[in-house]
Amino acid sequence: MLDSPEDEVLLKACEAIYKFAEKGDDNKMNLLGLGAIPRLAKLISHEDKQIHMYATMAFGVMSTNSEVRKSMRQLNFLPSIIACLAPDDDVVVHELATLCLASMSIDFTSKVEIYEKGGMAPLIHLLSSPDPDVQKNSIECISNLVKDYVCRAALTEINGIFPVLNLLSSEYPVIQHLALQTLITITTDVESRKALCRIDGHENLLQVLDTPEFGDLHADTLHILSNCLEEAQNVTIIRDSGALEKVLVFVATSTYPEAQKHATSAITRSARSTSETRHIFHQEGLEKVLVMLLGINNDAIRIAACEAVSVMSEDEASKETFRTERGIVQVVPLLMSDDVEMKEAAALALANLTTANSSNASAVFDADGVEPLVKLLSEPGDGIVVNAAATISNLALQEPIRARIQNCGAMTAIIEPLKSSNPVVQSKAALVVASLACDANGRTELRNVGGLEPLVELLHSNNDEVRRNACWAVLVCGKDEPTTAELCKLGALEILQEINLSSNRKNSFSDAAVKRLLDHNTALKYCLTGYLSSTDVIADGFYDPGRIKPGMKVLTLEEFSNQEMNQHRPILLINAKRTDGQQGTGLSVEEKLSDAPSVVSNRFPSSKSYSKEKTSRSV
Structure with missing residues (x-):
């Protein structure tokens, strides 16, 4: 009947198909199997308004079935449907044509085609239709279309936002929700x-x-x-x-x-x-x-x-x-949450709140935030450790808070972060060491828990910030002789000297760290630099193994004593301590030196022989 040359037959057929399809998906599938879709598509643009209307209505109802839509996509029918949106067409045609477009716009390919065939502008115009069904179908189609970036841009360019906003005052909730969903997307x-x-x-x-x-x-x-x-x-x-x-x-x-x-x-x-x-x-x-x-x-x-x-x-x-x-008081308890993301976010908030703000640091301390922060240093998540370490470094600027941090075992907790493979964690961990090792108790604890070795390892880092912060920490740790001796034993001095030889690797702290280490070891300073300043004190245990080339390891007296006798110049050792049996005996320098370990140097002869002999005679 849809192929009939008679308009009356076509009209009755389209009307019957519309009513039949409206009753359910099974009927739609039957019509699909009978080949109704391509025939209806041709009749959408029929010159007879009644045939045009019922064909459009039937096509619109059929499009709500997903299997039918697959068949429709094989046809070039969208220009005909979009033409049905013209202002002079019947409201019923508008309703079913927009229903068809709303159904088809679910598929991405159809979204693009509707836009390319000029469907956006007439759809926006129909948002102001007096018929709520037309409004609903139009905004539903637009809501689907704007999920594509090109369509979003087009809606803005043709001033389509305002008509969408007007739908918020609709008395129909479904239209309001669709308008809001459209606005959320755009x-x-x-x-x-x-x-x-x-x-x-x-x-x-x-x-x-x-x-x-x-x-x-x-x-x-x-x-x-x-x-x-x-x-x-x-x-x-x-x-x-x-x-x-x-x-x-x-x-x-x-x-x-x-x-x-x-x-x-x-x-x-x-x-x-x-x-x-x-x-x-x-x-x-x-x-x-x-x-x-x-x-x-x-x-x-x-x-x-x-x-x-x-x-x-x-x-x-x-x-x-x-x-x-009292925001800080609210944040501190979140550090103890079971949620990993929560702990990381809370620690970051405190890190930023306490940066260059001593009052906020005190507020964290007063809110009992120190202990949970120290515990976070042992968390497996790098983000948590980084943020907690940053906060601790900020808090440690105040001596009372620093003491509390140390008492909570921060030096022990920072060992694993120092060994991390994450450069950001390494960098922040080195800063914690620098902030906590500025007093004797902190340095002693760091030595006792084995923190100096991983710190020295960070000096090898190829990351500029890690290397810089590690140099800073070594500079701070070098304030006392025991820590300096341990750092030198671990090779920190040689690494720092090597860093300073490179214009790319040296930094503001590397040179200062070398000087700090040498300040507590006049023997090393003398053999490396060739001079001592007026403030340097030559104490018992001073020795001169000869001039050492930069980057070469300086052996300790004990290491020299374990070497075999060789042909090199003897090492000059200052040993003014008297044993009980030597009190008041007026031993000569040579006799005093005879009590020292019999050591010799395998280093190159020193060019400072005269100054050393002068020093020896003055003892």
Whole structure:
């Protein structure tokens, strides 16, 4: 019948097929098997309006079946369907044509084809149709289309955002939800976010939030506003309209955890963009909102809030506000969470809060944050260790807190991070050593727990920051003779000398570290540099093995004593200590030296013979 040359037959056939297909998927499949699809496709553009209408209606109903759509995609029918969207066509045709396009737009290939065939503009026009079914089908199709980047850009270019916003006032919830889903998708695009705020679209969204009856729409609405806040430009626009504070209040008080999490993450991304944006958020009281979010019993929200605190802490005023709003007190307990991501986020927040801020460091100490931070150094996650180490380094700048950190076993805990294969962990671990080894107790503990060896190993690192921080730590550790002796025994001096020979590897601490190590070993200093300063004290145990080339290992007296006798010049040793039997006997220098180990040097003869003999005679 669909092939009949008679219009009346065609009309009755199309009408019958429409009614038959409307009754269920089985009927649609039967019609598909009978070959109705290609015949109906030809009749969509029939010159008879009634045939055109029923053919379109039948085709639209048939398109709701996935198997039928597969067959439809083999046909070039979309131009005919899009032509049905013309303003002068019947509302019923609009309804079924948009239903067909909405169904077809589920498939990516059809999305592209609908756009390329010019379907976007008439669909946007039909959003203002007086018929709710036409509106619903049109916005559903657009919602599917904008999942493709090209279609999102096209919607913005043809000013399609405003008609979508108008649907938020629809009396039909399904239309409102589809409009919100469309806006959520398009505001993932930078230009679309900017365009929405330029036309004051945020005002439409705030009206939804202000309407209690629209409570089921609040989560999606907050999602869209959050996307808009990612642009610094939009933050300024919303602030200038007086709406930013209201948005932040909705974030804090929303009963939708997922919306709160998304909003907080979006604010974090926005705050990270510019210092001006952070300043605006500070002025609008974001810190207080974040502290409220930290108190919510939801791990995802608290993690997002910690991340926001970390970013906002780049602003000094925000650091102070977080402390006065008791934000630090809220963050510290999160260090003991069972959630790995939570511990990492909390430690990062504290690291940023305490950077160059002694008051915040004291607040962490007062909140009993030291012990959990030290425990985090033993966590398997590198991110946790890095953030905890950074915080500990900040706290250790204050002597009372440093003592507490040491008492909690930080030197023992830092050994494994020093041995890590992760350069960031190594770097932060070396900083912890530098911050804790500035007093005798810290250095003694570091020696006792075997921390010097992995520290010296870091001097070999090819990572500039690791090598620099390791040199810094060695510089700090070289403040006393026992630690210096152990460092030299481990080869730190030779490694540092080698570093200083390279213009690419040397740093501001490597040269200072060499000087520091030599300050506590006048013998080494003399044989390496050839001179002693007026402040250097020649004490018992001073020896001169001869001039040593840079990079060569300097043996200890014990190591020299274990060597076989050879032809090289004897080593000059200062030993002014008297045994009990020698008190007051007035032994000569030669007799005193005879009590020292019989050692000789296998080094090259020294060019400093005269100065050494002079030194010997003066003892």
